[in-house]
Amino acid sequence: MAWSPLLFILLYSLLVVTPAFELLGKIQLNDFLLDIEGLRNSKIILDNGKMQGRIMHDGNFVIPDVPAGTYILSVSSPDYSFDQYRVDVVDSQTEPEVRSYASGTSLNPPSAVLLAYPIAITPRQKHVYFVPPESFNLVAMFSNPMMLLMVFGGVMMLAMPYLMNNMEHETMNELKEQQARVAGMQGAITNGSSKSGVSTMNGEELLDSGGQHSKNSPSAKSRGNNRNKKR
Amino acid sequence: MRSLRNCISSLLLVVPLFLLYLPQVQALHESDVGVVDWHKELIGVPLAGALATAPIFHRVGETSVILTATGNNVLAALNPGNGSIVWRHVHEAEDRIAGFYKHGNLVATLSGPGGSTLRTYDVLKGTLMLEKRLHSPESGHLSEPHHFGKFVTFSPDGQYAYVLTNGHTISKINSLTGKVDWIWSSEDKTSLIIYSKVVVAPTAIYVIGVSKSIASFTLHAVALSPVEGDILSTRDFPSSISDAFTGFLTLSGSITTAPQVVWFEEGSIKSIVLTAILNVKVTTVNHSKFERILDVGVSGQAHFVAVHTDGSARVMGSQFDRPGLKSLGEFTKSNDMVEPIYAAGVDEHDQVYVSRVYWAPSIMKAKADVLSTRSATEKSLTSIEIPFDTRTHGILGHVTMDGSASSGTVVRTLIMTSTGAIQLWKRGDLQWTREEGLAATVVAEFVELPEQVQTSVRGDGEESFLSRVVRQIGDAQNFPQYLVNFARRFATGSYASPSSPATASSSEPLARDTFGLRQVVVAATLFGKVYGIDSGNGNILWSRVMGLGWAGEVGGQIQPMKLFVIKAVGDPDRPNDEGGSGPQVALVAQRRADNSLVDTVLFHIDPLTGEEIARQVRDDDEELKQLTEEENVLQGIDVVSGPVVEAYLMAAGDSKMVVMLDEYLQVYLYPDNPTTKAAFAKHASTLHFPLRANTPNGQRRLVGHQVALNPSLSDRYVGYSTWTLSLPEGEDVKTIIPAAKGPVASIGKVLGNRTTLYKYLNPRLFVLLTAPHSAGPAASGSTGKKGEKPAPKTCGVYIVDSAKGTVVYRATLPPVDGISCDVKAVLADNWLVYHYYDDEFSGEGKTKGWKMVSVELYEGKGIDEKTMSSDMSSFKRESADVLSIEQSYIFPHAITALATTSTKFGITTKDLIVATQTDQIQSIHRRLLNPRRPNRKVTAEEQEEFLIPYEPVLFYDPKRVLSHGYQVANAQRIITTPTVLESTSLVFVYGLDMFLTRVAPSNTFDVLSENFNKVQLVLTVSALAAAIIFTKPMVRRKRLREKWYQ
Incomplete structure (x- = not known):
């Protein structure tokens, strides 16, 4: 029996050991996160997660053996969103510089404001994965403006004859005139452009205020007709 | 006029813009959870090779859990009552678990090279109490087996952990705060003494290891003071053991008992009682000749199993605080016994139960002989028959057990099978099964289900009138029900919707649902088993063990390579096809026999039932044929004798075939018949495929191949290289x-x-x-020599x-x-x-x-x-x-897998599905990944194309997280498949966990939306109808009046 079962591969690395730092921090509870258990399997990662630390029961985390360099610290968490930080580890003695960092922005130049170390991280938001289902609601259905218009139209249609009957003769005549004008305007819209319709409306207003109806209206009409011809 | 047209066109543009922001609605409703998706949480197959990782029962107060570390690098606690996961922690790949060590309500793990990281968890809740790096991973020794040279033991109150790492360093660490009291390292770290066990006693900490001598190993021990970590004494024991891993063990009992070292040396068992001065008074046990000693996990109760050369075994240990070994019970020899497995457990009162579990061929059942060593006089041996189903679960693997003093010897036995399942048996009753082999799924594929066949029995013409009436009444028995259903459906509009459960109608045989959302996922695992999984709810429809064929005699392993659907539902039936009209799959696998022969086997399976469609005709080996039929395993067809470098599915004309290339690039077809041969010959000249090739200097490059037939050399098509990618x-x-x-x-x-x-x-x-x-x-790790530019x-x-x-x-x-x-x-x-x-x-x-x-x-x-x-x-x-x-x-995240959605006609936009490192499955809208997104404000023309301005960050959108609250751990592959609905695609994710859901990238445009309110529509229409009826006479009267008075 030889050494063969003990396949010990000695991995004494001959590389120069760079000064490494133990990065400390804490996740702080707030209104979004009431219990550290809610973080499930969240991790604190530097850059791409090669160096990482898990969150302990009291919210503390340790990322061991961080060599000098510039890192982005982020929380890999499924249910909560957190800010990202830029961490500059200088050497194993001095405290690292922590700055806030916004995802997608340039890493250089760094922000001028240094944050406190150990890093204190608070959740920014709890993710909501679901949308509430839309349910049938009679009130909501009738509060729809279209629906309101329809209902109003229906009511008016039924109520109109009675209103008309109750109206005085004079107002009745006035109304009839107005109706005729509106009908004319509608005709203009159907055979002309919107512009001619608008000018008819203008003419109508002029008529009401003064008496120059005969002067303006035909010209407006002819303008509309000209337009029609051009088309 | 121009302005008007602009006006209209901008209006047209605005409308789609609204639509553009509408997809937000596409997110899941909370009520859809578990209806449109399912999630199967797995832990992986436990590493039963070593006690430090094998499953074990652990009791804290009234509650008990099963702790285990698995091949998927997961530390998990299972609920023994129902088999559910209490908690689990998935480790990174480079942070391999070496072992877990429990004490009271704490469990500690060592992981990474040399045990570089210590973590302690709360046993019942899984809360991480402490994480501590003990040494940098680079300075860790890699050992094989991984658990060797790492150990954690606790002080009796659990406050301190004594941690052995790298085989030579002991640290005393506060198990909750992580404060290191002292560290002791053997002076000569490169010496050939490797420590592997630590025993705590009130007076000293004993560290036991082995050192290499000429032909065997010698035990070595160091006694350290518990307070300062100074060496009290160090000594080699006069011993010669042949196996450094299992050749010795340590026994400790209650605090007052002195710990002992027991080792096996040339047929006898020797022991030494450990004292602070490490005297070397060796005691030898002289029973009949021994074969080996086994640590069955109760060394903390001073028990172990010694196996005799004749197949009998005895439980040995010390009792009642008396040092010295004695026999505490015996398992007699049995002829009806195949490879016995010894297991042990303790009950609430720390009483030890030891059992021997074995397969008894005569009764075709597993048997467990349980020995309880409750007192010196009361030694009871109970025999339990366990109706273990060897057809679906292979053979017994590892066994662990749990005793219970309150109800006699009602023991719970946890059995791991060779197919990767975990089963809990309470005496002879199966409590639950976890198919953990699924965590080692290598290949998986969707198979569409056929439509339900309307069975109609035709009379044979000689039917009498009466019997016809009776038959027709019988046929009409479902009519009232149909009528009621129709009326209900008409009134309420409860049609099948794309978010209704796919398995609402449990049809038998399996049949497609309205929208083809129910399919079968066929998955093959590394543990030699094929599963058919219902895509509707994740239930296992069938599972079959892949047979080893001739390699069954020498042992071996089946490694699935590729899985092809060689006949889908719509495909025409093949002539002389044995499989009927249903779908068929072919699984190409490599069989690695233990005698180093590698073959390629193909399993031709019916995905609906798991039945084998075509199997090897083994005329030459009648015995084997009978055996495999008896065991109900898939036999498979030996297609290539040798490994296959690549396998493809080729669709030529009507038929689909599997094309395999062996080491010499010879082409093998399956099915191999004149039709497929002709079809292949027809298309052979147009086939191109890339293969990897090694260059002389070790670089792997890519070589393109084609196939040609040279009748003078071989009757097979042979591949030849056509191009090389430099x-x-x-x-x-x-x-x-x-x-x-x-x-x-x-x-x-x-x-x-x-x-x-x-x-x-x-x-x-x-x-x-x-x-x-x-x-x-350039990759040798050096910084590069001068003058030589890497x-x-x-x-x-x-x-x-x-x-x-x-x-x-x-x-x-x-x-x-x-x-x-x-x-x-x-x-x-x-x-x-x-x-x-x-x-x-x-x-x-x-x-x-x-x-x-x-x-x-x-x-x-x-x-x-x-x-x-x-x-x-x-x-x-x-x-x-x-x-x-x-x-x-x-x-924002690392991803582990990605795929695009796929739909029936490809009209729907393809979304990207990614599995992120945060254990979530996310969909990313195609529009966000349009590379033509302008880097400025969008123009009208670009708006027309639905382009949105470029933003450098693809923000995380929780509404597009398909897996919502589920933790889909370690997803390795995502497969998508179309459904009958063009809008909807099924997404299946596997890796450690399994997850399946539906996605509709462009919303479900081909079915009425969920929000469609039939009640509202019916109400509106009927209100309008009522209004018409009501106003019609009024209008008629008015018209009449108008005619009279105009």
């Missing part, structure tokens, strides 16, 4: 990713200015990922045409940490997406982070250039005229 120096072929195949609905993209970009749809494209050359001189290390993404090796697209990416590449890519139609980590940040406007790049390939050199790339020969000059448009985005 990669830059130091770049190695890493992965070949075939393009996702599927129908393409449109061959071009009409832009806002009425020009067209024609998609480059060359069907022969594949993605090639390269990595820095591992064996090259090749820059890069990762590459290529799109290559397989016919002549043309590189259609190429990108060079920075490697992670300068050595490794972690690039993920997917190619669908003319769209490539890849994801990588970029740590270059020194430049202006740069940042570290994951990048996702979206590339679209178009024909020609610009707009309106059409080269008909989908049908063009690769040898045409225009085939290399490709316009690639790309855009890069910052992605």
